[in-house]
Amino acid sequence: AQKITQTQPGMFVQEKEAVTLDCTYDTSDPSYGLFWYKQPSSGEMIFLIYQGSYDQQNATEGRYSLNFQKARKSANLVISASQLGDSAMYFCAMREGRAGGTSYGKLTFGQGTILTVHP
Amino acid sequence: NAGVTQTPKFQVLKTGQSMTLQCAQDMNHNSMYWYRQDPGMGLRLIYYSASEGTTDKGEVPNGYNVSRLNKREFSLRLESAAPSQTSVYFCASTAPGRNTEAFFGQGTRLTVV
Numbered sequence: 249a250q251k252i253t254q255t256q257p258g259m260f261v262q263e264k265e266a267v268t269l270d271c272t273y274d275t276s277d278p279s280y281g282l283f284w285y286k287q288p289s290s291g292e293m294i295f296l297i298y299q300g301s302y303d304q305q306n307a308t309e310g311r312y313s314l315n316f317q318k319a320r321k322s323a324n325l326v327i328s329a330s331q332l333g334d335s336a337m338y339f340c341a342m343r344e345g346r347a348g349g350t351s352y353g354k355l356t357f358g359q360g361t362i363l364t365v366h367p
Numbered sequence: 368n369a370g371v372t373q374t375p376k377f378q379v380l381k382t383g384q385s386m387t388l389q390c391a392q393d394m395n396h397n398s399m400y401w402y403r404q405d406p407g408m409g410l411r412l413i414y415y416s417a418s419e420g421t422t423d424k425g426e427v428p429n430g431y432n433v434s435r436l437n438k439r440e441f442s443l444r445l446e447s448a449a450p451s452q453t454s455v456y457f458c459a460s461t462a463p464g465r466n467t468e469a470f471f472g473q474g475t476r477l478t479v480v
Binding site for chain 1: 408423426470471
């Protein structure tokens with residue numbers, strides 16, 4: 249079963265506008281972490297933002313924020329004031345498990361969303 | 368800082384040949400991973416090692432073997448390469464903790480003809 253689902257294969261946004269990239273996840277573990285990564289055309293993986301399952305507030309990092317809705321099991325990435333350099337593939341990922349468990353640290357990724365920013 | 372180093376960056380194999388992808392990290396991380404990335408499939412976990420001396424299968428382990436040689440190094444071996452293993456391979460590592468991000472190597476583009 250797919251643990252991380254990104255339903256938008258591609259998204260388009262106008263420069264300087266905000267965009268939301270969707271991510272839903274599936275887990276029965278109460279302790280988990282959610283991550284977003286960016287992969288530009290050059291291929292490297294760049295960490296953007298993290299949200300823990302016990303965090304009370306939505307995570308923010310500069311122009312990136314995470315809209316965390318625990319009951320819906322969604323962790324959408326919001327990019328404000330899009331820039332041309334934001335054009336890339338974006339991956340949502342989840343780490344389940346707790347310290348000491350054999351599954352701790354296993355990081356599962358979604359299929360990715362290609363974001364294109366138009367000038 | 369080197370971070371996570373993968374070798375080689377590119378490789379072409381003939382069907383049936385074997386090869387080992389090397390990965391080393393210098394961040395004293397406990398956990399290491401091997402992923403493959405195919406168009407439309409995202410990153411799929413092949414094998415991971417939660418700590419030195421342990422390895423576990425991921426989502427797509429068939430056709431691969433791994434060795435956690437020491438805390439720094441985690442290698443991925445293709446014993447008999449098949450065209451279906453044509454992909455981009457990424458090694459990653461993480462420090463202990465639920466909230467620690469993964470650091471990735473630059474990737475290996477493997478083509479099996």
